[in-house]
Amino acid sequence: MSLIELPNRKVIYSNQNLFSEGDLSSIYSSIENSLFAFSEVYDNNKKVFSPEERKSLSYRLDSLPSQITDTIMAEVSKLSPDPYLKIIDWQIIKYPTGGYFKLHQDKSEQPNINNPKVSNRCFTFVVLLNNDFEGGKLVLHAELNQGSNYCVGLSLCKNRGDLIIFSSELFHEVQKITKGTRLTLVGWIGIN
Numbered sequence: 001m002s003l004i005e006l007p008n009r010k011v012i013y014s015n016q017n018l019f020s021e022g023d024l025s026s027i028y029s030s031i032e033n034s035l036f037a038f039s040e041v042y043d044n045n046k047k048v049f050s051p052e053e054r055k056s057l058s059y060r061l062d063s064l065p066s067q068i069t070d071t072i073m074a075e076v077s078k079l080s081p082d083p084y085l086k087i088i089d090w091q092i093i094k095y096p097t098g099g100y101f102k103l104h105q106d107k108s109e110q111p112n113i114n115n116p117k118v119s120n121r122c123f124t125f126v127v128l129l130n131n132d133f134e135g136g137k138l139v140l141h142a143e144l145n146q147g148s149n150y151c152v153g154l155s156l157c158k159n160r161g162d163l164i165i166f167s168s169e170l171f172h173e174v175q176k177i178t179k180g181t182r183l184t185l186v187g188w189i190g191i192n
Contacts, residue, residue, distance in 0.1 A: 011079055012140055012166045018071065018167055018178045019161040026065040027185055034059045039093065041104070054101045056174075057094040064090060068185075072125055075165060076189050079181075081122065088120060090187030095136055100176040105142065106188060107168035120190040121168040133180030138164065141171040150189050165189075 002014050021091075037056035037176060041050050069087055076085060095101075107121040166172070168188060 017161045018163045043085040055099045059092045084191050087192045088190045093184050095177045095182040101174040103173045121188040124168045124191040125165045125187050128162045128184040129183040131180045135178035136182040137175045
């Protein structure tokens with residue numbers, strides 16, 4: 001477990017091998033035979049397909065097993081005691097060979113009329129569901145001093161079952177997958 005505290009109350013938290021094979025199997029069973037769609041991005045409050053920005057597939061789950069949500073929220077409570085925080089959205093993201101997601105933020109300061117949950121995001125969480133791929137590193141960009149850019153995350157969230165939680169306003173990216181498929185459970189914690 002590691003915690004990195006940054007200026008402006010931003011955090012990066014990771015817990016390696018948090019989820020067991022049984023936990024991961026419960027997630028897999030909820031996506032068996034599911035149809036994934038091309039992932040979209042928001043551009044001026046509109047969802048658009050933009051392969052220049054993002055090349056991945058997404059599947060929105062109706063629900064998550066309670067042992068998964070309970071574990072994630074227990075970890076979130078270590079970062080914020082706010083009793084109103086809850087998981088407000090989640091999805092499975094599949095990055096095939098050649099897939100990526102360029103530098104972006106998960107929280108918008110502007111109200112998003114098409115997805116109001118985006119404005120309410122406080123934390124992003126990522127659970128790595130597999131590790132039989134190459135490339136595809138999650139890189140978090142944090143400004144530690146005025147004007148200086150610092151990258152962390154190259155060694156975070158690299159093992160199957162790892163959890164990383166970070167402030168949704170942090171810029172981050174998923175680097176290009178060079179071999180195999182990267183599969184993650186991604187979600188957002190906020191006030192709904």
